[in-house]
Each structure stands twice: as structure tokens, then as C-alpha cells.
Amino acid sequence: MVRADARDNRARILAVARDALDKSDTVSLNQIAQDAGVGPGTLYRHFSSRDALVLAVYEDELQQLLGGVHQLLSSHPPRDALRLWTNDLVAAMLKKHALGEAVSQAAHQASADRSYGPIIAAITEFLDAGKATGAIRMDAHPADFLVLTGALWRAASNPDADPQRMLDLILDGLKPAGS
Amino acid sequence: MVRADARDNRARILAVARDALDKSDTVSLNQIAQDAGVGPGTLYRHFSSRDALVLAVYEDELQQLLGGVHQLLSSHPPRDALRLWTNDLVAAMLKKHALGEAVSQAAHQASADRSYGPIIAAITEFLDAGKATGAIRMDAHPADFLVLTGALWRAASNPDADPQRMLDLILDGLKPAGS
DNA sequence: ACCTGAACACCGTTCAAGT
DNA sequence: ACCTGAACACCGTTCAAGT
Numbered sequence: 591m592v593r594a595d596a597r598d599n600r601a602r603i604l605a606v607a608r609d610a611l612d613k614s615d616t617v618s619l620n621q622i623a624q625d626a627g628v629g630p631g632t633l634y635r636h637f638s639s640r641d642a643l644v645l646a647v648y649e650d651e652l653q654q655l656l657g658g659v660h661q662l663l664s665s666h667p668p669r670d671a672l673r674l675w676t677n678d679l680v681a682a683m684l685k686k687h688a689l690g691e692a693v694s695q696a697a698h699q700a701s702a703d704r705s706y707g708p709i710i711a712a713i714t715e716f717l718d719a720g721k722a723t724g725a726i727r728m729d730a731h732p733a734d735f736l737v738l739t740g741a742l743w744r745a746a747s748n749p750d751a752d753p754q755r756m757l758d759l760i761l762d763g764l765k766p767a768g769s
Numbered sequence: 770m771v772r773a774d775a776r777d778n779r780a781r782i783l784a785v786a787r788d789a790l791d792k793s794d795t796v797s798l799n800q801i802a803q804d805a806g807v808g809p810g811t812l813y814r815h816f817s818s819r820d821a822l823v824l825a826v827y828e829d830e831l832q833q834l835l836g837g838v839h840q841l842l843s844s845h846p847p848r849d850a851l852r853l854w855t856n857d858l859v860a861a862m863l864k865k866h867a868l869g870e871a872v873s874q875a876a877h878q879a880s881a882d883r884s885y886g887p888i889i890a891a892i893t894e895f896l897d898a899g900k901a902t903g904a905i906r907m908d909a910h911p912a913d914f915l916v917l918t919g920a921l922w923r924a925a926s927n928p929d930a931d932p933q934r935m936l937d938l939i940l941d942g943l944k945p946a947g948s
Numbered sequence: 949a950c951c952t953g954a955a956c957a958c959c960g961t962t963c964a965a966g967t
Numbered sequence: 968a969c970c971t972g973a974a975c976a977c978c979g980t981t982c983a984a985g986t
Contacts, residue, residue, distance in 0.1 A: 596950060618978060629952040634980070695870070775969060797959060808971040813961070 600636045602626045608647050612685075615692040619643070641697045648686050652705055655682055659712050668720035669761055675716065676757060679709070680743045687743070710736065720764065727766040735760070779815045781805045787826050791864075794871040798822070820876045827865050831884055834861055838891050847899035848940055854895065855936060858888070859922045866922070889915065899943065906945040914939070 606626040610617040619640060623633040637643035655678055662671040690698045713732040720726025738760050745751035785805040789796040798819060802812040816822035834857055841850040869877050892911040899905025917939050924930035 591949080593949060599951080619980090620978070629954095630979080631953075631981075632951055635950075640979085691874070770968080772968060778970080798961090799959070808973095809960080810962075810972075811970055814969075819960085 596636075599626070599628050599632055603628065603633055603636060603643075604647060604650055607643055608651070611644065611647060611689065611692075615644075615689065641693050644689050644693050645697060645701050648682075648689055649701065649705070651682055651685070652708075655679060656708050656712050659715050663715065663719050668716060668723055668725045669764065672713075672716040672720070672764075673757060673761055675712070676739055676742075680739060680746075680753065683740075683743045684746060717764075724766065726764045730764050735764075775815075778805070778807050778811055782807065782812055782815060782822075783826060783829055786822055787830070790823065790826060790868065790871075794823075794868065820872050823868050823872050824876060824880050827861075827868055828880065828884070830861055830864070831887075834858060835887050835891050838894050842894065842898050847895060847902055847904050848943065851892075851895040851899070851943075852936060852940055854891070855918055855921075859918060859925075859932065862919075862922045863925060896943075903945065905943045909943050914943075 603622065603626045607622050610622050610625065619633055620630050622643075623630045626633070633643075637646060655675070658678075659675065662675055665671075666674065710732045713735055717726055717730050717732060717735070721728055721730070739757075742753050742756055742760075745753060745756060782801065782805045786801050789801055789804065798812055799809050801822075802809045805812070812822070816825060834854070837857075838854065841854055844850075845853065889911045892914050896905055896909050896911060896914070900907055900909070918936075921932050921935055921939075924932060924935060
């Protein structure tokens, strides 16, 4: 049985850590604990190491992203919803890559492996919704789309590339032939 | 005017750091200073930061590599000399890549940029020696060779690839046509 | 069942004092 | 001109004591 204060503390630590790590990936754990209003021991009770905290921050963000799929699909046409979601996904991936600098290679890889399935599932939802309305071609594959978005964030460091333009190109490619 | 003890201290710190960093790239600077028999202040006098020390270790090794070119060329035929030297180069690059984990991306890049010229110069010496004896084709280019050796250390993580076999292949390609 | 916060060993870094 | 080593502020981590 998890106590309410424990749940609250965990959430508060995560929120503080997210802000702090955005500013600098070298903030001390004691500092984060203090800002979150808990003792250092409490932080360690929830996150046994720096890696664990950093990865939890990222996975928390990804979780929110995955949880927003239905909301997006219910308020936008499928391709628009996918565009909005993909922008957030790319932003999250860029951030993860930055965080990656402060995390061991192995833990980073393990986390990436864990995320793959859920991300594919989310993309599948968008594509299926689009296929149902005829906005997306029937032979569109989630894995292909994910690979292409990978190119998107890799291009973020290239001043000649415009991620938005590239995404439009990809989304156009998802239209059924002759529409 | 640099004092003899200063020179000795620098060399001893570098030697200790090389061994220590091989074992674990998280050894503390104070520990290295102590093992080298100097005060922490002395280490800081010579290396103003952890990055500076780590990079100095690597560049010291590269320096030895570059200094050994003539020795190798005077005791082996050009292609054999190049084979021996390239093996050492690949080993140094693998090591540098490992060290890279503990060094800021920017400093790492700057160091790589600095090494490029001297490495190309060394390769040029080997190729020129081979061209003089007819062991190496006249149109062999140093930059091409360096790119190929890059593939060599990238392949080190692939269990199906044999770097030695790959190197032989590259060296064979350097022979003049029909020899 | 969970939290607090003092405490520990150690970190990077500095700098007065020495030679 | 260079070295020493005590000292400083801070790090990650632990754990007895509390509720």
C-alpha cells in the first residue's frame, strides 16, 4: 500500500527534477531534494541512483505523450493530430538525447528498448484512425513512420533543414494515392 | 624557463593518469595526484581541469605514435610498417572513444580536429616510402586510407568482422596494379 | 510505511606558506 | 618558479530517530 504522501513526494521530486535538469544536467541530487522540500533520504527511497531519476523524468514525459493520443484524435483530424503529436515526440527525443549525456550508455539503451513498443502502438492508433476516415493510405506502416521521424530530430542540428517542412513531406506521403 | 622538477611532475602525473583511467574513468583527480606523489595543487597547475588531463593523456599517446613513424619505417618494409602502425592507431582510437565518455563533447571534437593534420602527415610518410620502393601504388591517398581505418575501429564491436583481415584487405588494395 | 536531516567519506578547487 | 598540503564548499549516500 503506497501512502498518499509518498505518491506526492515522488511526483514533486519528478517535477522539480524535470525543471532543474532542463537548465543544467549537473544539478546535484541533494539540491533537487531540497527544492522539492524533501530530505535527501526520501529522494533515494524513490530513485536509487542519478540514472534512475534522469530516466524516470524522461519516461514520465513519454508517458504523458502516450496518454495524450486519444485526446488529440478526438479533437483533430487524424493527420493533424499526428502532426501535433510527432512534433512533441521529436521534442521529447531531442531532450532525451541531451539527457543521455548524463546517463550511462547501457541504461539509456535499455530505456530506449522499453519505449519502442508503446511508441509504435501510439503511431498505430493514429494511422488506423486515418485509415478509417480515408485520410491515410492503407499500406502505411508505423515502423516506417518512426524511422522517418528519427531523421527529423537528427536534422535538427542542420541549419538548412526545416523539420516542419520535412514533417509535412512525410505526412503528405501518408495520403492515399490521388487525393 | 621550466624547472626540471616541473617537467618530471607533469610526466609522472600523465603516467599515473594513463594507468588509472585505463582501469576506471571515474578516478578522482586527488587520487591521481596522491598516486603520483604530488599535492592536488600541483596537478591543477599542470592540468586546469579533468578534461585537460584526460585529453593530455590521449594526446601524449598519439604523440608517441607519431614519433614512432621513422623508427618503424627504418626497420620494416613500408607496407609492414604501415600495418603495425595502423594497429596501434586503431587501438589508440578505441581508447580515445572510451575516454570520450568522460569528456565534454566540444573538447573531444576540438582534440580530434587538432589530431587530424598530424595523423594525415604520418600516413603520408608511410605511403610516400611505399611509393618510393614501388610497394604502394602512386595514386594512394592518405585521407582515403584514414577513412578506411575509421571503418576498422567501428567494426571492432561487430563479432563477425575481423579487423586484421580487413586491414590486410586495405593494404592489398594499396599494391600497384598487377603486383 | 514513509520521512527527516544529521553525519560520513570523499569530491574538485583554492591559496597561504614554503623552498 | 614551482610545490605542498590544509582548508572550503559541496557531492552522493546512509541510517538512526521520528511520525
